[in-house]
Amino acid sequence: MPTAVSVLLPLPLPAFSYLLPFEQEKPVLGARVVVPWQAGVRTGIVVKLEEIPATKALELKELIYPLDYEPFILPELLSFIENLAKTSISPPGQILATLLPTGLNETLIHEVKAIAGTQLELNLEDWSGVEKLSPGQLDFLRKQGLILERVRIEEAKLRVLIPYKKPDEKLKTKAKANQLQALEWLWEVETVESGAELARQADVPESSVRTLVKNGYAGYEEITAPPPVLPSYVPKTLPLTKLYASENHRAVTGGYRAERLAALIPILQGDLKRGKSVMVIVPEQFILEETASYLQGLMPLQVLSGELTDAQRKRFWQELSQHEPLILVGTYLAMLAPLRQLGRIVILEEASSSYKLQSGPRLFVSSSLRHLAQHLTIPVMLSDSLLSPEGLSHVGEAQCLYLPSPERRLHVADLSQQTNWPLSSELIQVLKQVQERDRRAILLAPRRGFSAALGCSDCTWLAECPNCDLSLRYHQDKRQLSCHQCGYSTAIPLECPNCHNVNLGAMRGAGTQWIAKEVSKHLPGFPIYRYDADERDTLSPLLEGEAGVVIGTTALLRHAPLPDVSLIGLTLFDTLLGVSDFRAEEETLRLWLQLAELSPQARPLTLIQTFQSQHPLLEFMAAKDAEKAMKFFLEGVLERRKRFHYPPFAEVAKIQVSAKQEMTAQREANWLADALKLHVKDKGEVVGPSAAPVTKLKGLYSYQLFVRDLAHKGFETLLQPVQAYARGARVRVDVDPRDIGRFLD
Ligand SMILES: [Zn+2]
Ligand SMILES: [Zn+2]
Known part of the structure; x- marks a missing residue:
């Protein structure tokens, strides 16, 4: 019987079936093959082989050529890709395109030859380059079955x-x-x-x-070309810790990032000794480099990140499958790495919002990895300063190792009692002490630029983006207004377009520029540095121990820690809390814990400026027994999430309906909400629609609705009306949405 080969291509599509030419050997599952695609060829992955009746074979195009005789993706991961596609409501090909970092974009030498005995006036008696044919000719000859085709990878x-x-x-x-x-x-x-x-x-x-x-x-x-050199990292020594994770632990929390890694060393070494490899996944490049530096020299290590060149990734992939047991440190791009004998998955900074992929299937990598561990029936190990409620309920609180949290000194400055906006008198006073004693201070502002907006003090006019429902950010140094969402920018107007007042000024939240200007007023002559996406001053004088103040955004958390910082100031605590996301409080608490990483050797005073000095979160932050406070906080969060049907008690999906006309977006969102309510009945809950928080963005109006999977039926069943939707609006599904506004604006 003829064989049909299902091939998954890195395109937002399901797998396609091709006919295996009868003279060709069956390819192995997970191997790469080249298939005819439009008037050319594409490389994909074999996901299924099946025998089919001869009559059906006639409907299929022939597969062209195998590129591997060994799996390029381990066969046990193929059903994982399929599962991810189902749970994220995305085509499997999109999962492949997002997660596989190499192998499907090889430069191919594609040749054709006429089948013996056919009379083509094209000089194709011998193998010749496909360039000889026009796309139309190739397509025609293929359909007539008059040519043979072959491909091979062009060596670099x-x-x-x-x-x-x-x-x-x-x-x-x-x-x-x-x-x-x-x-x-x-x-x-x-x-x-x-x-x-x-x-x-x-x-x-x-x-x-x-x-x-x-x-x-x-x-x-x-x-x-000789194989490219893989990057190496400057070895760093891990700090000592008194507490180490044991086989019974499934999570490490509290302490500094490096301490949590140190606590995992015996686990990693134990796995290697048993002949098992470990996948250690990190959310961001700077943590990848840091982790690799700490582990380098302690154990066999391979590192995969988005920073590698194509050639480097290719070499990494090839070598990995033949390697002795090792520790693989990587970003989400390492998820499908061909690690044989994988014994454990470690997720560092597991709750990080950077794990949410912003495009394609919009996976939350941390939960995808937990699924992967379940799929392969291997243990998972989580690590974060504050575990996510999802992570915590997955591993169970009894399996957590709590490291003592860094000692903190907290002072809260109530902005509602102040006249010195944007700096409170307390902050000014402490900054003056920093200057007098030649120390170092860090101020974190919620945004870059001068202020959140530019407006008129006489009427209520605010400069707004013509494409988005957002006020334009005021950049005083460049005399410019710009939209941080769509990139629109314009010069500052000379007068208010509404009332012709010429005294336009900074409105709303103060950005790094404004804070820097105020600080320099109060501390004349003291060195001031800025660190955000607009301006990255070199901080080496501070690293060498000179005095000064850095004013930055959370971009500073990705910078090397500064020695002996005396003061860390948060200029406006309320920005994160004000975000309409049920995770806002956790994210704020996590940011607070991460601030300790800015200067791990010192015990700086943290000064928080806020309009909500009675906020219960501040009590947790000031608590002396941090571990108890954390446990209590997480219990409270889980209790609330249970009551209001949030993860992990019910999965949530956001459905965003967008159109050029606001009316269309609203009408279609209503239509979809009705269709969904009819379909899910009591298996789920449909909330909305309502206008998206930023209703107009980049010229499109958006309405959104939420679907909660109460009976754990899975969204592939619940969201069928969305998948079948074919009317006038653009519909996007985001399973496990995270809309938390990043501090880094
Ligand atoms: Zn005005
Ligand atoms: Zn805009």
Whole structure:
């Protein structure tokens, strides 16, 4: 019986079936194959093989060629991809395109040949490059079954300069001493990357090298490129810790980031000793580098990140499948890595909002990894300063190792009692002490730029973005207004377009520029640095121990810690709390805990400016027994989430309906809400629709509704009306949405 091969391509589509040519061997599951696609070819992954009746075979296109004889993706991960597609309501091909970092974009040499006995006036008796045919001709000949096709991967080539002839008598004159010197050097080193490079190495003018090439003593040739070098990391020593995780633990929480990693070392070493590899996933590049530095030298290590070049990723993938047990440190791009004997998945900073992918299937990587561990029936280990309620309920509180939390000193400055906006008198006073004692301070502002908005003090006019429902951010230094969402920017108007008042001024929250200006007023002569997406001053004087103040956004959390900081100030605590997301409080608490990473060696005073000095969260933050406070806080959060049907008690999906006309968006959202209510009945709950928090964004109006999966039926069943939707609006599903506004604006 003929064999049909299901192939998943890195496109937002399901798998396609192709016919295996009868003379070809069956490919293995998870291997790469090349298939005809439109008027060309594409590389995909074999996800299924099945025997089909001969009549059905006629409907299928023939597969072209296998690229691997071993799985490129381990077969046990193929059903995981399928599951992720179902739970995130995205086509499986999109999951593949998002998670597989290499292998499907090889440069291919594609050749065609006429089937023996056919008379084509195209000179295709021998294998020749497909460029000979127009796309139309290729498509036609394929459909008629008149040609054979084959492909292979084009090896990476490098153009180098190599020597051809030994130095002869002609070169041994005084005038040609430079040429002789260059040629002798080239024979010595055998190849160089370019003529300029040879001139530099042999210390001769480039013209001498050019003459050598012209006279046939040396020439350029293409050679197979050597494998790229994989990055290495400067080893760092882990801090000592008294508490280590044991086999019974499933999570580490509290303490500093490095302490939590140190607590995991015996677990990692134990796994390696048993012949198992461990996947250690991190949310961001700077944590990846830090983790790799700590583990380098302690155990066999491989690192995969988005920063690697294509060639480096390819080498990484190839070597990984043949490697002895090792620790793989990577971002989400390592999720499908071909690690044989995988014994455990470690998720560092498991609650980080950076784990939410902002495009494609919009996965929350942390929960995808927990599913992966379940799928492979291996243990998972979580680590964070404050675990997510989802993570905590997954591993069970009894399996947590609590590290003592850093000692903190907290002072809350009530902004509602102040006249000195944006700096409270307390903050000014402490800053003056920092200056007098030649110390260092960090101030975190909720946004970059000068202020959240520019407006008129006489009427209520605010400068707004023409494409979005957002006020334009005021950048005083560039005399510009810009939208941080769509990138629109414009010059500051000379007068209020509404009442012609010429005194336009900063409105709403103070950004880094405004804070910096105020601080310099109060601390004349004291060094002030800025650190945000607009301006990254070099902080090396502070790293070397000089005095000064840094004013930045949370971008500072990605910077190397500064030594002996005396003061950390949060200029406006209310910004995060004000976000309409049920995770706002946890995120704020997590940010507070992360602030300790800004200066791990010191015990700085933390000063928080807020309009809500009675907020219960501040009590937790000030508590002496941090561990108890955390447990109590998380219990409260879980209790509330249970009551209001939030994860982990019910899965939530956001459905966003967008259109160019506001009316259309609203009408279609209503239509979809009705269809969903009819469909889910008592299995779930449909909330909304309501206008999206930012209703107009980049010229599109959006309405949103939420569906809660109360009976754990799975969204692939509950959201069928959404998947079947084919009317006038753009509909996007986001399972497990996280709309928390990042502090880094
Ligand atoms: Zn006005
Ligand atoms: Zn905009």
